[in-house]
Amino acid sequence: MAWELVNGTVVTPRDVLERGSLTIDKARIAQVSKSSRKSQDAMQIDVNGMLIFPGLINCHDHLLGTYVPRVGDRRPYLNWLEWDNDLKSSPAYAERQQIDSSDLYLLGGYRHLLCGITRVQDHIPHFVREAFAKNMPIRIISDFAMAHSVTSYALKWGDGIEAEHAKAKEKNIPFITHCSEGFDEETLKSVETLAAKKALSKQTVLIHGIAFSDSDIELLAQNKCNVVWCPVSNLYMFEQTARVKELMDAGVNVCLGTDSPMSGSFSIFEELRTAREFYRYAYGRDIDDRVLVDMLTVNAARAMCLPDAGEIAEGKAADLLLIDGSSANPWASLTHADYADVMLVIADGLPRYGDIAFAPVFEAMSIPYQNILVKGARKIIAGDVLEVQNRIRRAVKFKKELDFLPIEAA
Numbered sequence: 001m002a003w004e005l006v007n008g009t010v011v012t013p014r015d016v017l018e019r020g021s022l023t024i025d026k027a028r029i030a031q032v033s034k035s036s037r038k039s040q041d042a043m044q045i046d047v048n049g050m051l052i053f054p055g056l057i058n059c060h061d062h063l064l065g066t067y068v069p070r071v072g073d074r075r076p077y078l079n080w081l082e083w084d085n086d087l088k089s090s091p092a093y094a095e096r097q098q099i100d101s102s103d104l105y106l107l108g109g110y111r112h113l114l115c116g117i118t119r120v121q122d123h124i125p126h127f128v129r130e131a132f133a134k135n136m137p138i139r140i141i142s143d144f145a146m147a148h149s150v151t152s153y154a155l156k157w158g159d160g161i162e163a164e165h166a167k168a169k170e171k172n173i174p175f176i177t178h179c180s181e182g183f184d185e186e187t188l189k190s191v192e193t194l195a196a197k198k199a200l201s202k203q204t205v206l207i208h209g210i211a212f213s214d215s216d217i218e219l220l221a222q223n224k225c226n227v228v229w230c231p232v233s234n235l236y237m238f239e240q241t242a243r244v245k246e247l248m249d250a251g252v253n254v255c256l257g258t259d260s261p262m263s264g265s266f267s268i269f270e271e272l273r274t275a276r277e278f279y280r281y282a283y284g285r286d287i288d289d290r291v292l293v294d295m296l297t298v299n300a301a302r303a304m305c306l307p308d309a310g311e312i313a314e315g316k317a318a319d320l321l322l323i324d325g326s327s328a329n330p331w332a333s334l335t336h337a338d339y340a341d342v343m344l345v346i347a348d349g350l351p352r353y354g355d356i357a358f359a360p361v362f363e364a365m366s367i368p369y370q371n372i373l374v375k376g377a378r379k380i381i382a383g384d385v386l387e388v389q390n391r392i393r394r395a396v397k398f399k400k401e402l403d404f405l406p407i408e409a410a
């Protein structure tokens with residue numbers, strides 16, 4: 001059944017259509033128009049001026065690591081390996097091990113759904129993910145070639161940098177690896193190593209890039225590479241993060257990622273806040289809100305090789321985020337948003353989460369939902385997130401609070 005959102009401010013995100021409407025048919029956007037017409041054959045929903053964005057794309061996470069608290073007794077670290085050793089010997093990790101991996105994946109899915117993320121990149125070998133990726137509330141980006149990282153002590157993920165990058169070029173999928181996440185001698189040479197292995201191209205997606213030099217940035221720009229900025233995780237573990245302005249000034253495509261909450265942000269809202277604060281601190285000026293929105297939409301779709309995502313246009317995937325906010329500067333409304341502002345999230349053409357006012361839509365489409373409070377705001381959510389929360393508590397044998405999932409039964 002086709003259905004239509006009318007009377008919204010559509011942020012494509014490069015253009016804004018006030019009092020716009022869009023029709024969703026199956027999992028696609030069938031039509032976008034500047035005015036709303038009475039339609040006989042589609043269910044119409046008046047969204048009363050809400051801002052309609054493409055569903056957000058989170059370019060870096062490890063869904064198996066969806067747990068808290070953050071780990072890091074010996075910060076700041078020299079490289080990721082030191083942190084990883086602390087992680088694996090931490091009480092939080094031992095506690096997490098009691099939980100079924102499929103539930104950690106669901107926690108990751110719901111964590112992002114609450115923030116309007118409709119696709120997330122899950123950095124883990126594909127054979128590990130396969131068993132857990134079913135029935136997720138949002139889409140997991142899993143079509144990519146990969147390495148763990150670029151140093152000799154990297155985890156042995158994938159078939160090696162040269163083979164994986166060749167696979168990416170052949171299939172037109174991303175080649176994704178952690179890169180320059182630290183300051184030891186080998187890590188500092190990560191980009192040179194990738195260049196020597198002929199693994200720098202428009203398929204290449206480098207996560208973190210904390211230690212990029214001027215010549216690294218030049219090489220990345222020349223080769224049209226992509227970088228995923230994870231400021232919360234970087235500042236927490238290393239007290240430094242990527243030189244994001246220099247990267248953007250050079251023309252490198254920059255996206256945003258949360259990383260797992262064991263080092264990174266609890267929500268994309270926190271990531272956006274930190275990104276803005278870091279930029280002002282480091283460069284003495286505000287980052288353009290449109291630039292931040294691009295990082296989570298069009299830039300992310302380009303890096304992840306997803307031609308149907310990151311934009312509102314006819315034929316694109318019907319992954320949408322509706323928020324409350326001002327149409328005078330809708331981009332700022334998104335970059336300053338918090339949980340309560342999220343009004344509706346549509347993934348694959350179906351409503352998955354939203355304000356209680358949208359309950360009749362879920363009912364008309366026969367989508368079972370739960371009533372929940374999210375930081376005190378009354379929301380509804382498809383599926384059974386409360387039972388996932390209960391299973392976690394049964395597994396660890398106490399009333400675990402998960403800061404990245406601020407929900408309770410309504």
Ligand SMILES: [Zn+2]
Pocket residue numbers: 060061062123178207259260
């Ligand atoms: Zn990572």
